Amino acid sequence: MNEQYLINAQIIDPKNQIDELGGVIIDQNGKIKAVGKDVSNENLPKDAKKTNLKKMILIPGLIDMRVFVGEPGYEYKENFRTLSDAALAGGVTSVVSMPNTVPVIDNVSMVDFLKRRGRDKSRINIFPSASLSKNIEGKQMTEFGLLKKKGITAFTDGVKTIQDPQLMSRIMNYASQSQSLIVQHAEDNILSKGGLINDGEISTRLGLQGIPALAEKIIVERDLAFLEEYMCRYHISQISSEKTISVIRKAKKEGKIFTAGVSINNLSLNENDIGDFKTFLKLSPPLRTEKDRLSLVQAVNDGTIDVIVSDHKPQDEESKRLTFAQAATGAIGVETLLPLALELFHNKSIRINQLIASMTSNPARILKINKGSLDIGYDADLCILDINKPWVVKKSELKSKSKNTPIENRKLQGQVVMTFVNGEVAFNRN
């Protein structure tokens, strides 16, 4: 690979506080050699081949902390190749894969399998997470030490919560010695039992059993109480309600060290979008009220929420063409994560720096990986963005193997033009 010169781009790198017109030099090994306004046409050799990005936005490749792959066990929903294509078209260069597969990712032999498949079939970086409990049963903790040594970056039961307080306290206590990252999906499964959508006027009208916001708050409060005793690396996967935000804001103010995420769905949609029983909007955590959504947006803006995820959960048509109660939960989103998030920039809800940081440098900091920023020597994982390009979401054009997008026909502004992984063009729209 020759040295490459990308010039005339609006570079935004929240971690290094770069927001300027300039360029990037990628060395022979696909690493970042130089970045910023000094990388310009004038400063580079005249005969060198340069790529003029015509003032488009250049940001670090995105990191999506919550993605369901489908391998092994659900290959008909999504495989590493289709996931990779979808991610790259959305400017996502790294994902944390969830362990909710068949079999569950709960032992070291599975990690080798995942890494091999991920390397052979996908062009993005796969950071597998392993489950917190064996077989996601919430009874016996997994081998945090051994799994971490094998390269597991995070531990989570994915769609499930560790319900047993005794087990959770022991997990947090034990994990603190190996510095393992614990990621909790916060929902009390007894309070939410049988629930399908947010508990409120809409659930009353549709006759669907509600999931109270308290089911989320109560787990977050419990875990934060444990955190006081056992200082481990703790991250709340996705929060959905205003009630939980006030708990988190208060705890952070008191100096507790932990982080929290939110799904782009909860930032961009609310319970009214469910309309006439649209099963593509059956999500976990559920879409809540417009008031909750506005609070979540505010919480991203002021740093109470650190990370935005796609919560990419492919479901085949068969598992969605059912009554609302019987339909599977989840929506795809890795390809539309950034364009949908940009809606919040265009309508002046969230500052661009904060928005980009929540999908690049913040997840990198939490996961402790050398990604998500344009540091010299880092892999050149880049996303080139036409921030004003209007387009309409059509499920037939999305690259994921499953087509359960919650935003079919939504008009968006901003589209990924090129994606680089390790200095190579892995996606080019033109």
Added chain:
Amino acid sequence: MAIIKKLKAVEINQNHLLGIQDLSFSEVNQILDEAKTFIELNKSTSKKLDLLRGKTQINLFFEPSTRTQSSFELAGKRLGADVMSMNIVNSAIKKGETLIDTAMTLNAMHPDIIVIRHQDSGAPNLLSQKVNCAVINAGDGRREHPTQALLDALTIINRRGKVQGLRIAICGDILHSRVARSNIYLMNMLGAEVNVVAPKTLLPHSIERLGVKVFNDMKKGLDGCDIVMMLRLQNERMQGSFLPSPREYYEYFGLTPDKLAAAKKDALIMHPGPMNRGVEIDTILADDINRSVIREQVELGVAVRMACLKIFCKKK
């Protein structure tokens, strides 16, 4: 009379009867006016008409039902339709067939109307998107039971002349009740004042947003009411404990002569059935022919369903 004639001229815009929420005021009145024409017929010795001769009606009941299913069956037969009631217990659905696959199979037999009852809210809506015939909702989950509300309205009109201006109390297990929801929409639409009376654990979230006054004290809730609608305690839908015991429920929310005294002297007692005597209603009140119109509800139910079948069968 001129007004009624005018209303009759209004076309029903819906292809299906999925819920009261989808109906307009004039559509409701058209159904009720049509139903009135069948009341006398149903009392006569020769009850059979040929309005729906050659039409096929399929009753698809995923939940056990006595009165609604037989009422729809009788209504169809009296209009001359060929009525088939599916026995779900022995059908492919028990073998894991999805609702849509069942719908496609039935659709291939070219029915003109499907009457569906399902334990999942929204199931009739899903069905209506997949079949070429009209769909009538005979109760879905906790969402709606439109023909029950329509027959309740007809019963009230039959006794009191109109619904407008009446004060109606709906009492009991509001949380799990589709009858309560459909009646709240319908009675509000027809101009009644609606109170709901229930223990706090049996009230759905934000129920007041549906336009009702909420009471946890039954005597206060019944105060000055013209109509007292009792609901069945739906034990089969309850997951976990909502109440300490039937005994305590009866003490505070069972309809007794003492509590009924708070309502108007001539207040009517209604119940969609089946009743839990001694749990939500005192046996003497349930059988009091001067106050209870429970049997009349069943009787008029057939007329209302005949009207619905006639109107919606023609739609497609």
